[in-house]
Amino acid sequence: MLGSRVVHQLYFLILTLILPFSAAYQVGVNYGTVANNLPPPHQVVNFIKTKTIINHVKIFDTNHDILAAFSGITGISLTVTVPNSDIISLSKLSNARSWLSDNLLPFLLTTSIRYIAVGNEVVATSDKTLITHLLPAMETLTLALHLANVSRILVSTPHSLGILSGSSEPPSSGKFRKGYDKAIFSPILDFHNRTKSPFMVNPYPYFGFGPETLNYALFNTNDVVYVDPVTKLNYTNMFDAQLDAVYSAMKRFGYGDVDIVVAETGWPSAGEPNQTGVGLDYAAAYNGNLIKHVNSGKGTPLMPNRVFETYVFSLFNENLKSSVSEQNFGLFKPDFTPVYDVGIMKTNKVYTLQLL
Template identity: 35%
Template structure:
């Protein structure tokens, strides 16, 4: 029940060990990878799934619900996140029948042989609310999530979590110090019902979080604001102490995650579980974008997020944070600056751009 009163210490315990209505597969420490297809030189889906399996990938996140890929994942031990497109949100929000249709077509056709564990409704919906159409989509988001959940629940499926990935541009303030983290005023009216529903269904708040972008921006505004080592999660002596909480941070990712934790708490939701929908480091492009840095960030990330027992963050020690790396390939048809197309782990021929050990912490 969404309004059930549970003591905070009990909620913290439950969120830390993830024992209520969540399968072990969902909360495992296995690292995931985003598999996008915005390229004209990418390997076939069959080859891509083979590569994911060879890399010991624990999870894969799709930006759609492609039947061919879902069929190819059937019988594997890879947990799968699929996505409802942004332009489908308002229709589903308005019609339980359309929600039923979507679930039957994209879930029931493949589940349970394909280990679908997450349904993500939209992608970064709150990042574009400047037009009436975009704002309507944002307002319809929770209703669409609820309708998808209704169908899944009616079918007796209990091990699929439903949420939506949001970008860090939802934040008004973040990072220094994390305890000052807050959401932009213009989206708080959208955020409250979303957090209420995610919390009530014991799902995850997915965020796309990029220390690289925050580090680059810090170099533009203040050359000494954030060191490269801190952004790369490099173990060392550097740390930052939050003056309000006394918590000590040894890397930028933890600061960014905890800024979201504190932002949620300011809206009355201090126990919502986090997941990382996207994070990575470009291997070519602007300052700091090279293969050495990308390889170091990804391997440090895998080490941090896959270690058992889980490290969590300073504000939430020991909590599992499901994590998806961005991305499997460079995608040469993506919009934006050149760096936007240089985040892949693999070249188009399937060879590694740099060496990654996906089981470093296990």
């Protein structure tokens, strides 16, 4: 006769074994809404929660219907976004406090909000006024959170890889664009270091491949494709090379320990006629290999053993985007049918324990 303590331990073990094996994965997705055929937020959230292993979601605004739909949902964290058009206003504390009260505070008790992304690829706009107000807005929102006694939400801003100079190859020579390095990125990195918030980047090998580097961009080879002549480190995929170039630029200012979050990356499943390297097989290869890679714990050649929180772009195909390829970055169609399989659907495995 088994004692009650042993029975309890076996019961707990069985529960653990029937949980999805993917529970330890860190899979994020961008939930964009530039479409006129998407299901309502409560259906989307229920789908994410019950059918997928996605546990981080990034939205491009503070849509109250979406925030309310995530109310009471455990195990999924949210990143919300301040539109670029609001950045200048939010550099003023009174406006930042009002924005927080109007958009986030009503949801904090029941919705897990992890990051506020201030704008999106602001430096890429080349709008000097906007760029100079970016860090003040981040600082002011952080202060507004502190004054509201909110400590769990961190503030950041996603950058395109256009922040790097054209000479950021090999990866070890990565540096920020001249004119922005000391004036913009050194203070931003100091902010991240002080607040323990991550530096967010949007690496897209899709935008950087050529005919001879397609497999390198898709993680489709285990062969060494590039050797950094300075570090002698080997690269088998373009994603690692891009992240290491960002890391090298950060390290030049002494901030190599600041966390990096991949706020966007993806590959379209359809494109314009005769567009090379675009299609279902290419998108499935990139995103499927990406998810395996970032969850492997291997890190990159310059950042071994680091796992990067990574948000795939995007959850749905969005039919109001401006080009065919932009409309087809989604993992799912609006009816929740997978566009292709990247291994993020929940599967349970049950093991029978045999008592001897």
